[in-house]
Amino acid sequence: MSDAHASALQHHFESLEQQKESSTLGMWVFIAQEVLFFGGLFLTYTVYRVKYPLVFAAASHHLNVTLGAANTAVLICSSLTMALAVHAAALGRRKQIAMWLLLTVLLGGVFLGVKYVEYHEKLAPCFGDGPHAGCLAPGARFDAETIHLEGNEGREAQIYYSLYFAMTGLHALHMIIGFPILLGLAARAWKGRYGPEWSTPVELTGLYWHFVDIVWIFLFPFLYLIH
DSSP states (O other): OOHHHHHHSOTTOSSHHHHHHHHHHHHHHHHHHHHHHHHHHHHHHHHHHHHSHHHHHHHHTTSOHHHHHHHHHHHHHHHHHHHHHHHHHHHTOHHHHHHHHHHHHHHHHHHHHHHHHHHHHHHGGGSSSSOOTTOOSSSTTOOGGGGTOOTHHHHHHHHHHHHHHHHHHHHHHHHHHHHHHHHHHHHHHHTTOOBTTBOHHHHHHHHHHHHHHHHHHHHHIIIIIOO
């Protein structure tokens, strides 16, 4: 066993294999609780969607489907680059590991950039003095007339946008948390820390990233496509 791989073995494990099994179990438990967490949001959205179908349909028409579809393609590509990083780690190709991880970060950055554009379209009109036409942030300045709603329908539409910002914002937060992890892995990969004997950190980060991507695969049709 090389020095780099030997140093990866923590004192409370007997072997790298045992350490990998324990780490993998821990990651799957973490993902399971994340599924429950996001599942609660999806359930809440479904309940209100059934309760206010026409209002939710009208509100969803004001999301940018083109940008949402583009972001879906970007995330699918990031899953591919992450999978290629895991494959390169299993083969011990340090430069390729770093390259694919950095490309994954780049694609994640593109996703967040597009999401910023979407948020800006809805939130920019909410600030400043004067009329707030086009403001779609839930609250006192919410402009129900933008989506041709009045009275209680406007309050119901605010529920939709509250869930939209909560669900997409939480998803974006998971991506932001992933960035320093990916960059740290890329730096260690460049130093030759991962190879056929030990690449568990890359594999488990791959599981995390794929989970984040899968969440978006569900968010996109729920929020953008179902009218």
